[in-house]
Amino acid sequence: MQEKLSQLPKMDELLEDVAIVPWFEVFDRPYVKNYLNEALNQVRQAILAGEDVDISHSAVVAIAERKLTVKQRPNLRPVINATGTALHTNLGRALLSDKSVEATQRVNARYSNLEYNVEAGERGSRYAHIEDLLKELTGAEAALVVNNNAAAVMLLLTATTQGQEVLISRGELVEIGGSFRVPDVIESVGARLKEVGATNKTHLRDYERAITEETGALLRVHTSNYRVVGFSQVPDDKDLVALAHQHDLPAFNDLGSGLLIDLQPLGLPREPLVSEVVAAGYDVVSFSGDKLLGGPQAGILVGTKQYIDQLKRHPLLRALRVDKMTLAGLEATLQAYLKPEQAMKDIPLLQMLGQSEEKLARKAQTLADDIRALDKGYQVNIIEGQSQVGGGAFPEARLATHLVEISHPDYSESTLEQKLRQAEFPIIARTSDGKVQFDVRTLLEADSGKICQALVEMI
Numbered sequence: 001m002q003e004k005l006s007q008l009p010k011m012d013e014l015l016e017d018v019a020i021v022p023w024f025e026v027f028d029r030p031y032v033k034n035y036l037n038e039a040l041n042q043v044r045q046a047i048l049a050g051e052d053v054d055i056s057h058s059a060v061v062a063i064a065e066r067k068l069t070v071k072q073r074p075n076l077r078p079v080i081n082a083t084g085t086a087l088h089t090n091l092g093r094a095l096l097s098d099k100s101v102e103a104t105q106r107v108n109a110r111y112s113n114l115e116y117n118v119e120a121g122e123r124g125s126r127y128a129h130i131e132d133l134l135k136e137l138t139g140a141e142a143a144l145v146v147n148n149n150a151a152a153v154m155l156l157l158t159a160t161t162q163g164q165e166v167l168i169s170r171g172e173l174v175e176i177g178g179s180f181r182v183p184d185v186i187e188s189v190g191a192r193l194k195e196v197g198a199t200n201k202t203h204l205r206d207y208e209r210a211i212t213e214e215t216g217a218l219l220r221v222h223t224s225n226y227r228v229v230g231f232s233q234v235p236d237d238k239d240l241v242a243l244a245h246q247h248d249l250p251a252f253n254d255l256g257s258g259l260l261i262d263l264q265p266l267g268l269p270r271e272p273l274v275s276e277v278v279a280a281g282y283d284v285v286s287f288s289g290d291k292l293l294g295g296p297q298a299g300i301l302v303g304t305k306q307y308i309d310q311l312k313r314h315p316l317l318r319a320l321r322v323d324k325m326t327l328a329g330l331e332a333t334l335q336a337y338l339k340p341e342q343a344m345k346d347i348p349l350l351q352m353l354g355q356s357e358e359k360l361a362r363k364a365q366t367l368a369d370d371i372r373a374l375d376k377g378y379q380v381n382i383i384e385g386q387s388q389v390g391g392g393a394f395p396e397a398r399l400a401t402h403l404v405e406i407s408h409p410d411y412s413e414s415t416l417e418q419k420l421r422q423a424e425f426p427i428i429a430r431t432s433d434g435k436v437q438f439d440v441r442t443l444l445e446a447d448s449g450k451i452c453q454a455l456v457e458m459i
């Protein structure tokens with residue numbers, strides 16, 4: 001053992017290795033040295049553990065190279081979503097359309113009129129660029145965009161109801177996931193939550209009875225990620241708004257997902273459209289940019305000029321302000337909605353939700369054929385399955401899809417799933433009954449080739 005330890009390559013010799021020369025173009029000398037040291041340590045530990053380890057010069061260099069390769073790879077990188085869940089919160093929610101990506105890139109590498117009015121030659125507002133579009137698409141008088149919908153709700157309540165009570169139905173005390181709980185948000189901005197009604201039923205008179213001098217607003221939160229079904233009831237939007245206005249109070253609606261076009265033709269249940277909720281008379285309606293809208297992460301506030309102006313003047317807006325990439329991406333996404341048939345084609349989320357049965361079957365057939373052609377011992381089947389929408393939208397809806405199932409005699413389902421996840425281009429798949437399943441709904445054009453490459457390399 002001592003002898004082996006003494007035969008380990010010396011650092012000076014390693015640094016002279018021709019294989020290492022190109023590394024110096026990318027990394028500083030001390031950095032390279034660190035990695036060679038780590039590699040030497042790894043080999044030393046293996047010797048001490050009594051393992052039969054290769055102590056050659058090239059073996060040590062190879063270990064350091066692997067470590068450096070991992071370091072050079074970005075930590076945040078694309079993955080293949082084979083779960084079928086189009087709005088996968090952990091996988092980045094909505095994908096941007098090509099036009100939206102181009103718009104983002106355009107403002108990124110060049111100066112822009114972000115806060116400059118080129119007509120007038122004077123300072124402009126970053127929020128002006130998309131306000132008209134949002135007004136047109138939702139029917140609202142005014143609009144504002146911030147970082148995400150959580151920020152939108154915070155800004156709204158901070159600016160309008162500090163120190164006052166916010167009335168909310170017990171059936172709408174929503175937790176969105178992570179740490180966003182509506183009651184916590186209300187309390188965190190210095191407003192006081194006043195729950196009204198019961199979990200399953202809230203009547204208009206429950207709100208009415210709860211209104212006092214202390215009341216600042218009536219807030220409705222759309223139960224986007226769950227449903228209260230059975231013996232349940234909430235007042236109509238119009239009645240709730242009328243009640244608030246009778247008492248000179250504002251009515252707000254946190255709509256969660258911002259649905260701009262009806263998706264019932266795709267076999268999805270009815271969800272309120274932003275324009276319908278605006279038309280019901282709410283003073284402000286808020287929703288996400290990267291849920292059903294299919295755009296970049298953003299929080300959109302639409303409503304009356306009086307309230308939106310109040311939000312625009314609030315100092316918190318500066319901390320929540322949206323950046324130019326988001327604005328550019330959102331503008332391009334919203335433009336697609338000026339022609340709904342175009343939106344269905346251009347916006348990846350809507351495309352994925354709207355794929356025909358034939359298209360899904362064809363995608364599954366191609367992937368299955370490609371995997372069989374690898375001839376690596378995978379058993380391949382196509383079965384019918386169901387996809388979820390995700391992102392806390394359409395919680396009960398299931399869309400019929402096609403799954404390509406694979407198994408391998410030498411590996412368990414969990415081993416296969418793990419190897420796919422850890423592939424050079426990570427593949428996130430489902431598992432069921434000893435098989436790994438790829439839901440083709442969320443697979444993009446080039447994904448089939450990448451899946452096959454991983455399937456070859458991992459066994």
Ligand SMILES: *Cc1c(COP(=O)(O)O)cnc(C)c1O
Pocket residue numbers: 148149150151174176180221222223224225254255256257287288289290298299392
């Ligand atoms: C998703 C959601 C939010 C949070 O929106 P983000 O854009 O993720 O911050 C808030 N309220 C409701 C009802 C939601 O569904």
